[in-house]
Amino acid sequence: MLEARIDRPTPPRAGEELDLEALARYLEETLGSAERLAVAQFPKGFSNLTYAVRTADHDLVLRRPPLGANVESAHDMGREVRILSALSPIYPKAPAPIAYCDDPAVLGSPFYLMERRRGVILRAGMPLTEHPSPEVMEDVAHAWVATLAELHAIDPHTAGLDQLGRAEGYIGRQIEGWSNRWLDARLEEVAALDRAALWLRDHQPPDGRAALIHNDFKYDNVVLDPEDLGRVVAVLDWEMATLGDPLMDLGTALGYWVDPDDSPALRGLGLSPTTLAGNPGRAAIAELYARTSGREPGELVFYYVYGLFKIAVIVQQIYARYRQGVTRDPRFAGLDQAVTALGEAALQAIARRRIDRLFT
Numbered sequence: 001m002l003e004a005r006i007d008r009p010t011p012p013r014a015g016e017e018l019d020l021e022a023l024a025r026y027l028e029e030t031l032g033s034a035e036r037l038a039v040a041q042f043p044k045g046f047s048n049l050t051y052a053v054r055t056a057d058h059d060l061v062l063r064r065p066p067l068g069a070n071v072e073s074a075h076d077m078g079r080e081v082r083i084l085s086a087l088s089p090i091y092p093k094a095p096a097p098i099a100y101c102d103d104p105a106v107l108g109s110p111f112y113l114m115e116r117r118r119g120v121i122l123r124a125g126m127p128l129t130e131h132p133s134p135e136v137m138e139d140v141a142h143a144w145v146a147t148l149a150e151l152h153a154i155d156p157h158t159a160g161l162d163q164l165g166r167a168e169g170y171i172g173r174q175i176e177g178w179s180n181r182w183l184d185a186r187l188e189e190v191a192a193l194d195r196a197a198l199w200l201r202d203h204q205p206p207d208g209r210a211a212l213i214h215n216d217f218k219y220d221n222v223v224l225d226p227e228d229l230g231r232v233v234a235v236l237d238w239e240m241a242t243l244g245d246p247l248m249d250l251g252t253a254l255g256y257w258v259d260p261d262d263s264p265a266l267r268g269l270g271l272s273p274t275t276l277a278g279n280p281g282r283a284a285i286a287e288l289y290a291r292t293s294g295r296e297p298g299e300l301v302f303y304y305v306y307g308l309f310k311i312a313v314i315v316q317q318i319y320a321r322y323r324q325g326v327t328r329d330p331r332f333a334g335l336d337q338a339v340t341a342l343g344e345a346a347l348q349a350i351a352r353r354r355i356d357r358l359f360t
Contacts, residue, residue, distance in 0.1 A: 007121040009040030009052040064111035077110040117234035119223035124270035137278030139230030149293035152211040152246040165242035167210030185316045192343030205299040213249035215240035218256040255307025265341035283356040304355040312342035
């Protein structure tokens, strides 16, 4: 096994440590043992806080909301557990939940434990020695697209998730909802994002056939087989999953997909390692999805601009929490520049009526 490539946790960041005594009591009451408890943090995520929890008998992952987040909405741990509980028996790439605690007195917020899937997660900024070859990277990209199409083919009724969300009017609700979140989180004017919001409001396509959608599908939310990187073994971070238009899910995925000829500002955001040699470009990814899924993304610019806008709003929400002093994670200090870069890319796509070659 290629041990060097396995995604590994590190000591928890300052201010994000867990109360080990409280966690040990919970594990003893719930799982029967907390012997040799050890906790580390997966440090790369920007949203929910994720920890590796090991005992003599268990190898688990713990997820809890970020500090200062509204746990009643986007960081609803109970909802994520219900999704995984329904999916994991019928979809092997969904990790199975083990336990859920809705009592904030234990660790300061609701949290849950799930099985740990060990494997490789490709992230921006990987050491050069860990870069897959172009041939392997192409296989990874194809497996990633196939997994997205596979996810969209799941029957929500069979999974018991047909009440997960309201499919009718999904696109309109998303544009209104993310526009309102932008206004709530905005600390200063970003004209490009304001213009993108108005354009999205005025150019909405009709809703497509509803499917189960992940809503945050990107390279670092899939786990790859260390012996065969062209095989996805798990899909992570189901907190935003719902029923809706799968092309909106594709749009979010494309929003994370940076091409080598994108602007230096966009490439510098480190959204995903999609600029590595062997990766198809955004337009090719969209074509591959259409062939694999049988869905034709007619209004591709709309879905891509939506993805950029949505990601910008998520980044702005994180930046606002940093500015408010709720989190001290130093990675968040320059996220205002990321918001601007995403907005400028959205305007380029609108002006050029395409999703690639935006800055050449």
